[in-house]
Amino acid sequence: MFRVVILLMFTYLFFYLHMSGNISKYINMKYSFLTNSMIYALFFLTIVEGIRWYLSEKKSEKDGDCHVCHHDQPHAIKKPALGKSIKRMVSYTMIILPALTGVLLPVATLDSKLVNAKGFQFPALEDGADRYGMHQILNPDMSQFMGKDGFLDLVHKEFKSYKGKEHITLTDEDYLKGLEVIYNFSGEFVGKSITMKGFSYNGPGIDGNQIFLFRFGIIHCIADSGVFGMLIEFPDQVQIPNDQWYQVTGTVDTMYYQPFKMKIPILKVTDYKIIEQPKDAYVYRNSF
Structure with a gap:
Protein backbone atom coordinates (compact mmCIF):
# COMPACT_ATOMS: atom_id res chain seq x y z
CA MET A 1 0.00 0.00 0.00
CA PHE A 2 2.85 2.39 0.85
CA ARG A 3 4.30 1.92 -2.63
CA VAL A 4 1.00 2.92 -4.21
CA VAL A 5 0.86 6.07 -2.07
CA ILE A 6 4.47 7.00 -2.90
CA LEU A 7 3.97 6.54 -6.63
CA LEU A 8 0.73 8.53 -6.50
CA MET A 9 2.46 11.37 -4.64
CA PHE A 10 5.26 11.63 -7.20
CA THR A 11 2.75 11.48 -10.05
CA TYR A 12 0.92 14.39 -8.48
CA LEU A 13 4.20 16.27 -7.86
CA PHE A 14 5.17 16.28 -11.55
CA PHE A 15 1.58 17.05 -12.57
CA TYR A 16 1.44 19.96 -10.09
CA LEU A 17 4.78 21.40 -11.27
CA HIS A 18 3.54 21.44 -14.86
CA MET A 19 0.10 22.84 -14.07
CA SER A 20 1.55 25.61 -11.87
CA GLY A 21 4.34 26.43 -14.33
CA ASN A 22 6.98 25.92 -11.63
CA ILE A 23 8.67 23.21 -13.66
CA SER A 24 10.42 26.02 -15.57
CA LYS A 25 12.34 26.88 -12.39
CA TYR A 26 13.98 23.46 -12.43
CA ILE A 27 14.68 22.56 -16.05
CA ASN A 28 15.13 24.08 -19.49
CA MET A 29 11.65 23.82 -20.99
CA LYS A 30 13.03 22.27 -24.18
CA TYR A 31 13.24 19.11 -22.05
CA SER A 32 9.69 19.38 -20.69
CA PHE A 33 8.62 16.38 -22.80
CA LEU A 34 10.69 14.21 -20.45
CA THR A 35 8.83 15.31 -17.33
CA ASN A 36 5.52 15.09 -19.21
CA SER A 37 6.38 11.50 -20.07
CA MET A 38 7.25 10.90 -16.42
CA ILE A 39 3.69 11.79 -15.39
CA TYR A 40 2.24 9.07 -17.62
CA ALA A 41 4.92 6.55 -16.62
CA LEU A 42 4.39 7.12 -12.90
CA PHE A 43 0.61 6.98 -13.27
CA PHE A 44 0.90 3.68 -15.14
CA LEU A 45 3.22 2.27 -12.44
CA THR A 46 0.75 3.44 -9.78
CA ILE A 47 -2.04 1.46 -11.42
CA VAL A 48 0.18 -1.63 -11.81
CA GLU A 49 1.31 -1.46 -8.18
CA GLY A 50 -2.29 -0.90 -7.07
CA ILE A 51 -3.40 -4.05 -8.90
CA ARG A 52 -0.49 -6.02 -7.39
CA TRP A 53 -1.40 -4.82 -3.90
CA TYR A 54 -5.11 -5.68 -4.41
CA LEU A 55 -4.32 -9.20 -5.68
CA SER A 56 -1.88 -9.73 -2.82
CA GLU A 57 -4.52 -8.73 -0.27
CA LYS A 58 -7.09 -11.04 -1.85
CA LYS A 59 -4.57 -13.90 -1.79
CA SER A 60 -3.80 -13.25 1.89
CA GLU A 61 -7.51 -13.30 2.75
CA LYS A 62 -7.97 -16.56 0.86
CA ASP A 63 -4.98 -18.16 2.58
CA GLY A 64 -6.34 -17.01 5.95
CA ASP A 65 -9.75 -18.57 5.23
CA CYS A 66 -8.04 -21.86 4.30
CA HIS A 67 -6.19 -21.94 7.61
CA VAL A 68 -9.44 -21.38 9.51
CA CYS A 69 -11.16 -24.22 7.63
CA HIS A 70 -8.41 -26.78 8.27
CA HIS A 71 -7.49 -25.92 11.86
CA ASP A 72 -9.45 -25.25 15.03
CA GLN A 73 -7.12 -22.36 15.86
CA PRO A 74 -5.61 -20.06 13.26
CA HIS A 75 -1.84 -19.78 13.22
CA ALA A 76 -0.46 -16.64 14.81
CA ILE A 77 0.62 -14.06 12.31
CA LYS A 78 4.34 -13.44 12.59
CA LYS A 79 5.10 -9.75 12.99
CA PRO A 80 8.16 -8.24 11.35
CA ALA A 81 11.13 -7.50 13.61
CA LEU A 82 11.22 -4.06 15.23
CA GLY A 83 14.53 -3.16 13.55
CA LYS A 84 13.18 -4.05 10.12
CA SER A 85 10.04 -1.98 10.73
CA ILE A 86 12.10 1.06 11.74
CA LYS A 87 14.32 0.73 8.66
CA ARG A 88 11.26 0.50 6.44
CA MET A 89 9.69 3.57 8.08
CA VAL A 90 12.89 5.61 7.65
CA SER A 91 13.21 4.54 4.00
CA TYR A 92 9.61 5.47 3.18
CA THR A 93 9.99 8.81 4.98
CA MET A 94 13.10 9.71 2.98
CA ILE A 95 11.29 8.89 -0.25
CA ILE A 96 8.04 10.69 0.63
CA LEU A 97 9.72 13.86 1.96
CA PRO A 98 10.84 15.26 -1.46
CA ALA A 99 7.34 14.80 -2.86
CA LEU A 100 5.76 16.58 0.13
CA THR A 101 8.22 19.50 0.11
CA GLY A 102 7.91 19.86 -3.67
CA VAL A 103 4.16 20.46 -3.34
CA LEU A 104 3.83 22.18 0.05
CA LEU A 105 6.84 24.53 0.07
CA PRO A 106 6.83 27.59 -2.22
CA VAL A 107 9.28 27.71 -5.13
CA ALA A 108 11.61 30.69 -4.70
CA THR A 109 12.85 32.69 -7.69
CA LEU A 110 16.64 33.04 -7.62
CA ASP A 111 17.91 36.57 -7.02
Whole structure:
Protein backbone atom coordinates (compact mmCIF):
# COMPACT_ATOMS: atom_id res chain seq x y z
CA MET A 1 0.00 0.00 0.00
CA PHE A 2 2.85 2.39 0.85
CA ARG A 3 4.30 1.92 -2.63
CA VAL A 4 1.00 2.92 -4.21
CA VAL A 5 0.86 6.07 -2.07
CA ILE A 6 4.47 7.00 -2.90
CA LEU A 7 3.97 6.54 -6.63
CA LEU A 8 0.73 8.53 -6.50
CA MET A 9 2.46 11.37 -4.64
CA PHE A 10 5.26 11.63 -7.20
CA THR A 11 2.75 11.48 -10.05
CA TYR A 12 0.92 14.39 -8.48
CA LEU A 13 4.20 16.27 -7.86
CA PHE A 14 5.17 16.28 -11.55
CA PHE A 15 1.58 17.05 -12.57
CA TYR A 16 1.44 19.96 -10.09
CA LEU A 17 4.78 21.40 -11.27
CA HIS A 18 3.54 21.44 -14.86
CA MET A 19 0.10 22.84 -14.07
CA SER A 20 1.55 25.61 -11.87
CA GLY A 21 4.34 26.43 -14.33
CA ASN A 22 6.98 25.92 -11.63
CA ILE A 23 8.67 23.21 -13.66
CA SER A 24 10.42 26.02 -15.57
CA LYS A 25 12.34 26.88 -12.39
CA TYR A 26 13.98 23.46 -12.43
CA ILE A 27 14.68 22.56 -16.05
CA ASN A 28 15.13 24.08 -19.49
CA MET A 29 11.65 23.82 -20.99
CA LYS A 30 13.03 22.27 -24.18
CA TYR A 31 13.24 19.11 -22.05
CA SER A 32 9.69 19.38 -20.69
CA PHE A 33 8.62 16.38 -22.80
CA LEU A 34 10.69 14.21 -20.45
CA THR A 35 8.83 15.31 -17.33
CA ASN A 36 5.52 15.09 -19.21
CA SER A 37 6.38 11.50 -20.07
CA MET A 38 7.25 10.90 -16.42
CA ILE A 39 3.69 11.79 -15.39
CA TYR A 40 2.24 9.07 -17.62
CA ALA A 41 4.92 6.55 -16.62
CA LEU A 42 4.39 7.12 -12.90
CA PHE A 43 0.61 6.98 -13.27
CA PHE A 44 0.90 3.68 -15.14
CA LEU A 45 3.22 2.27 -12.44
CA THR A 46 0.75 3.44 -9.78
CA ILE A 47 -2.04 1.46 -11.42
CA VAL A 48 0.18 -1.63 -11.81
CA GLU A 49 1.31 -1.46 -8.18
CA GLY A 50 -2.29 -0.90 -7.07
CA ILE A 51 -3.40 -4.05 -8.90
CA ARG A 52 -0.49 -6.02 -7.39
CA TRP A 53 -1.40 -4.82 -3.90
CA TYR A 54 -5.11 -5.68 -4.41
CA LEU A 55 -4.32 -9.20 -5.68
CA SER A 56 -1.88 -9.73 -2.82
CA GLU A 57 -4.52 -8.73 -0.27
CA LYS A 58 -7.09 -11.04 -1.85
CA LYS A 59 -4.57 -13.90 -1.79
CA SER A 60 -3.80 -13.25 1.89
CA GLU A 61 -7.51 -13.30 2.75
CA LYS A 62 -7.97 -16.56 0.86
CA ASP A 63 -4.98 -18.16 2.58
CA GLY A 64 -6.34 -17.01 5.95
CA ASP A 65 -9.75 -18.57 5.23
CA CYS A 66 -8.04 -21.86 4.30
CA HIS A 67 -6.19 -21.94 7.61
CA VAL A 68 -9.44 -21.38 9.51
CA CYS A 69 -11.16 -24.22 7.63
CA HIS A 70 -8.41 -26.78 8.27
CA HIS A 71 -7.49 -25.92 11.86
CA ASP A 72 -9.45 -25.25 15.03
CA GLN A 73 -7.12 -22.36 15.86
CA PRO A 74 -5.61 -20.06 13.26
CA HIS A 75 -1.84 -19.78 13.22
CA ALA A 76 -0.46 -16.64 14.81
CA ILE A 77 0.62 -14.06 12.31
CA LYS A 78 4.34 -13.44 12.59
CA LYS A 79 5.10 -9.75 12.99
CA PRO A 80 8.16 -8.24 11.35
CA ALA A 81 11.13 -7.50 13.61
CA LEU A 82 11.22 -4.06 15.23
CA GLY A 83 14.53 -3.16 13.55
CA LYS A 84 13.18 -4.05 10.12
CA SER A 85 10.04 -1.98 10.73
CA ILE A 86 12.10 1.06 11.74
CA LYS A 87 14.32 0.73 8.66
CA ARG A 88 11.26 0.50 6.44
CA MET A 89 9.69 3.57 8.08
CA VAL A 90 12.89 5.61 7.65
CA SER A 91 13.21 4.54 4.00
CA TYR A 92 9.61 5.47 3.18
CA THR A 93 9.99 8.81 4.98
CA MET A 94 13.10 9.71 2.98
CA ILE A 95 11.29 8.89 -0.25
CA ILE A 96 8.04 10.69 0.63
CA LEU A 97 9.72 13.86 1.96
CA PRO A 98 10.84 15.26 -1.46
CA ALA A 99 7.34 14.80 -2.86
CA LEU A 100 5.76 16.58 0.13
CA THR A 101 8.22 19.50 0.11
CA GLY A 102 7.91 19.86 -3.67
CA VAL A 103 4.16 20.46 -3.34
CA LEU A 104 3.83 22.18 0.05
CA LEU A 105 6.84 24.53 0.07
CA PRO A 106 6.83 27.59 -2.22
CA VAL A 107 9.28 27.71 -5.13
CA ALA A 108 11.61 30.69 -4.70
CA THR A 109 12.85 32.69 -7.69
CA LEU A 110 16.64 33.04 -7.62
CA ASP A 111 17.91 36.57 -7.02
CA SER A 112 20.98 38.55 -5.90
CA LYS A 113 21.13 36.70 -2.56
CA LEU A 114 22.29 33.60 -4.42
CA VAL A 115 24.93 35.62 -6.25
CA ASN A 116 26.32 36.70 -2.88
CA ALA A 117 26.11 33.16 -1.52
CA LYS A 118 27.94 31.58 -4.47
CA GLY A 119 30.55 34.29 -4.72
CA PHE A 120 31.08 36.77 -7.54
CA GLN A 121 33.95 35.47 -9.66
CA PHE A 122 34.69 34.06 -13.07
CA PRO A 123 34.99 30.24 -13.29
CA ALA A 124 38.31 30.68 -15.09
CA LEU A 125 39.77 32.05 -11.85
CA GLU A 126 38.74 29.04 -9.77
CA ASP A 127 42.00 27.08 -10.02
CA GLY A 128 41.74 23.35 -9.73
CA ALA A 129 37.93 23.30 -9.70
CA ASP A 130 35.83 20.79 -11.56
CA ARG A 131 34.76 22.74 -14.63
CA TYR A 132 31.49 20.81 -14.93
CA GLY A 133 30.49 21.72 -11.37
CA MET A 134 31.17 25.46 -11.52
CA HIS A 135 28.60 28.18 -11.58
CA GLN A 136 28.85 30.79 -14.33
CA ILE A 137 28.88 34.57 -14.04
CA LEU A 138 28.15 37.15 -16.77
CA ASN A 139 29.12 35.13 -19.82
CA PRO A 140 27.10 31.99 -20.71
CA ASP A 141 30.05 29.85 -21.72
CA MET A 142 28.85 26.79 -23.68
CA SER A 143 32.43 25.56 -24.13
CA GLN A 144 32.00 23.79 -20.78
CA PHE A 145 29.35 21.52 -22.28
CA MET A 146 30.83 20.67 -25.66
CA GLY A 147 34.14 20.11 -27.40
CA LYS A 148 36.36 23.04 -28.33
CA ASP A 149 35.85 22.62 -32.08
CA GLY A 150 32.09 22.26 -31.70
CA PHE A 151 31.94 25.36 -29.51
CA LEU A 152 33.94 27.46 -31.98
CA ASP A 153 31.69 26.34 -34.84
CA LEU A 154 28.61 27.18 -32.78
CA VAL A 155 29.67 30.65 -31.66
CA HIS A 156 30.86 31.65 -35.15
CA LYS A 157 27.58 30.44 -36.65
CA GLU A 158 25.55 32.41 -34.09
CA PHE A 159 27.70 35.50 -34.60
CA LYS A 160 26.48 35.71 -38.21
CA SER A 161 22.91 36.44 -37.08
CA TYR A 162 24.09 39.56 -35.19
CA LYS A 163 26.90 40.74 -37.45
CA GLY A 164 26.27 44.10 -39.10
CA LYS A 165 23.29 45.05 -36.91
CA GLU A 166 23.42 48.56 -35.45
CA HIS A 167 20.85 47.73 -32.76
CA ILE A 168 20.29 44.43 -30.98
CA THR A 169 17.44 43.60 -28.60
CA LEU A 170 18.17 40.66 -26.31
CA THR A 171 14.81 38.92 -25.91
CA ASP A 172 14.03 36.09 -23.49
CA GLU A 173 14.44 33.62 -26.37
CA ASP A 174 17.94 34.67 -27.46
CA TYR A 175 19.29 36.32 -24.30
CA LEU A 176 21.94 33.69 -23.54
CA LYS A 177 22.89 33.18 -27.17
CA GLY A 178 23.24 36.91 -27.77
CA LEU A 179 25.31 37.49 -24.65
CA GLU A 180 27.71 34.69 -25.52
CA VAL A 181 28.25 36.19 -28.97
CA ILE A 182 28.82 39.67 -27.49
CA TYR A 183 31.37 38.38 -24.97
CA ASN A 184 33.27 36.34 -27.56
CA PHE A 185 33.27 39.12 -30.19
CA SER A 186 33.12 42.20 -27.94
CA GLY A 187 35.32 44.25 -30.26
CA GLU A 188 32.84 43.76 -33.11
CA PHE A 189 30.03 45.31 -31.05
CA VAL A 190 31.78 48.43 -29.74
CA GLY A 191 29.60 51.41 -30.65
CA LYS A 192 26.56 49.22 -31.33
CA SER A 193 23.27 49.76 -29.48
CA ILE A 194 21.77 47.05 -27.26
CA THR A 195 18.48 46.81 -25.37
CA MET A 196 18.20 44.30 -22.53
CA LYS A 197 16.42 43.78 -19.23
CA GLY A 198 17.31 42.20 -15.92
CA PHE A 199 17.64 42.72 -12.17
CA SER A 200 20.23 44.99 -10.59
CA TYR A 201 23.20 43.77 -8.59
CA ASN A 202 25.80 45.92 -6.84
CA GLY A 203 28.91 43.89 -7.55
CA PRO A 204 32.42 44.52 -6.22
CA GLY A 205 34.90 46.95 -7.75
CA ILE A 206 32.47 49.20 -9.62
CA ASP A 207 32.08 53.00 -9.71
CA GLY A 208 29.14 54.90 -8.29
CA ASN A 209 27.43 55.17 -11.67
CA GLN A 210 27.81 51.46 -12.52
CA ILE A 211 25.77 48.38 -11.70
CA PHE A 212 25.38 44.84 -13.05
CA LEU A 213 22.20 43.84 -14.86
CA PHE A 214 21.53 40.12 -14.57
CA ARG A 215 19.17 37.32 -15.53
CA PHE A 216 19.33 33.83 -14.08
CA GLY A 217 19.76 31.38 -16.93
CA ILE A 218 19.39 27.62 -17.21
CA ILE A 219 21.43 25.64 -19.72
CA HIS A 220 19.95 22.18 -19.09
CA CYS A 221 18.61 22.22 -15.52
CA ILE A 222 18.92 24.16 -12.26
CA ALA A 223 22.19 22.33 -11.47
CA ASP A 224 24.03 24.21 -14.26
CA SER A 225 22.24 27.53 -13.84
CA GLY A 226 24.19 30.79 -13.77
CA VAL A 227 23.69 34.52 -13.49
CA PHE A 228 24.24 36.21 -16.85
CA GLY A 229 24.29 39.81 -17.96
CA MET A 230 26.48 42.89 -18.36
CA LEU A 231 28.02 45.71 -16.42
CA ILE A 232 26.04 48.87 -17.21
CA GLU A 233 27.10 52.48 -16.71
CA PHE A 234 24.72 55.40 -16.17
CA PRO A 235 25.57 58.99 -17.17
CA ASP A 236 25.28 60.14 -13.53
CA GLN A 237 25.74 58.72 -10.04
CA VAL A 238 22.98 56.29 -9.08
CA GLN A 239 21.86 54.51 -5.94
CA ILE A 240 19.99 51.40 -7.00
CA PRO A 241 19.11 48.54 -4.62
CA ASN A 242 19.68 44.93 -5.56
CA ASP A 243 16.88 43.06 -7.35
CA GLN A 244 15.32 46.12 -9.00
CA TRP A 245 14.23 45.19 -12.54
CA TYR A 246 15.21 47.52 -15.40
CA GLN A 247 15.00 47.68 -19.16
CA VAL A 248 17.99 49.58 -20.51
CA THR A 249 19.28 50.71 -23.88
CA GLY A 250 22.88 51.72 -24.34
CA THR A 251 26.04 51.67 -26.39
CA VAL A 252 28.60 48.88 -26.08
CA ASP A 253 32.16 49.59 -25.01
CA THR A 254 34.85 47.53 -23.24
CA MET A 255 36.75 48.06 -19.99
CA TYR A 256 39.32 46.27 -17.85
CA TYR A 257 37.52 44.89 -14.77
CA GLN A 258 40.05 44.48 -11.97
CA PRO A 259 38.22 41.82 -9.85
CA PHE A 260 38.18 39.49 -12.87
CA LYS A 261 41.57 40.67 -14.19
CA MET A 262 40.23 40.77 -17.72
CA LYS A 263 38.51 43.00 -20.26
CA ILE A 264 34.71 42.77 -20.34
CA PRO A 265 32.01 44.54 -22.37
CA ILE A 266 30.15 47.40 -20.69
CA LEU A 267 26.86 48.98 -21.72
CA LYS A 268 26.81 52.77 -21.46
CA VAL A 269 23.17 53.58 -20.81
CA THR A 270 21.32 56.12 -22.95
CA ASP A 271 17.78 55.20 -21.87
CA TYR A 272 16.30 53.13 -19.04
CA LYS A 273 13.10 52.43 -17.16
CA ILE A 274 11.96 50.40 -14.15
CA ILE A 275 9.87 47.36 -15.09
CA GLU A 276 8.00 44.60 -13.30
CA GLN A 277 9.68 41.25 -12.87
CA PRO A 278 8.69 39.10 -15.88
CA LYS A 279 6.28 36.24 -15.35
CA ASP A 280 9.16 33.89 -16.06
CA ALA A 281 12.23 35.52 -14.54
CA TYR A 282 14.60 32.93 -16.01
CA VAL A 283 16.07 32.61 -19.49
CA TYR A 284 17.09 29.38 -21.22
CA ARG A 285 19.63 28.22 -23.73
CA ASN A 286 17.37 27.25 -26.65
CA SER A 287 20.01 26.46 -29.24
CA PHE A 288 23.25 24.47 -29.18
